[in-house]
Amino acid sequence: MKSTILLLLLVLGLVYVSKSASIINPTPISVNDDVKFEPAKPIHSHYKTMYILDTDDFGLINSTLINIYNAYRDPRLINRLEIILVAFGKGYNVYLNSNPEFQPMLTSLQDSGCVFVLCNNTINAYHLNLNDLFPGVNPVPSGNGEIILRLGDGWSSIHP
Numbered sequence: 001m002k003s004t005i006l007l008l009l010l011v012l013g014l015v016y017v018s019k020s021a022s023i024i025n026p027t028p029i030s031v032n033d034d035v036k037f038e039p040a041k042p043i044h045s046h047y048k049t050m051y052i053l054d055t056d057d058f059g060l061i062n063s064t065l066i067n068i069y070n071a072y073r074d075p076r077l078i079n080r081l082e083i084i085l086v087a088f089g090k091g092y093n094v095y096l097n098s099n100p101e102f103q104p105m106l107t108s109l110q111d112s113g114c115v116f117v118l119c120n121n122t123i124n125a126y127h128l129n130l131n132d133l134f135p136g137v138n139p140v141p142s143g144n145g146e147i148i149l150r151l152g153d154g155w156s157s158i159h160p
Contacts, residue, residue: 041076048082050117050150052159053091054143058101061094064160065105072112084150085109088119088143092126095133106134119143 049071051064068083087094094102095118110116120139122128130137140146151157 039076042080045080046082047077047080047156048150048154049156049158050084050086050147052143052147052157053085053087053094054089054159056090056093060160061091061102062105065094065102065109067158067160068109068114069105069112072109072114081113083109083113084115084117086117086119086140086143086146088122091143092118092122092128092133095137097132097134103134110136117143117146119146 051068053061053064055061064085068085071077071083072081085094093099094106095116097103106116116134116137117140118128118133118137119142121142123130123139130139147157
């Protein structure tokens with residue numbers, strides 16, 4: 001009985017895969033050769049953005065730090081960029097001294113001008129001590145409040 005059910009599931013899976021192959025390998029879209037892509041050009045002298053972390057997922061934290069690093073090195077944005085990293089919830093893990101894998105990148109970003117922000121509600125909820133965090137972390141009353149206020153002041157946000 002079990003082998004019959006497994007065989008049926010296998011057959012159904014193969015049918016699904018064969019039917020979804022057209023989704024995986026769609027017909028190529030024709031490109032108009034007359035349209036040329038142009039990268040965005042800076043039109044302002046100053047750009048303000050915040051990156052938002054609310055997870056302890058190593059891959060997402062690492063990707064976020066790399067994204068910030070890359071933004072600072074984009075030739076169009078050099079000397080035009082103000083960045084803060086807002087962490088709340090489990091995002092506080094990025095700042096823990098007990099997570100040394102993030103320390104070199106945090107140091108590099110801080111040297112580039114990145115400001116590190118941590119939700120005070122998170123500090124209280126997880127009973128964090130500022131001495132256990134990367135130097136220069138700035139508490140704010142709430143991470144969400146910081147995001148709301150800065151969005152209202154014209155900051156952009158990136159939440160990987």
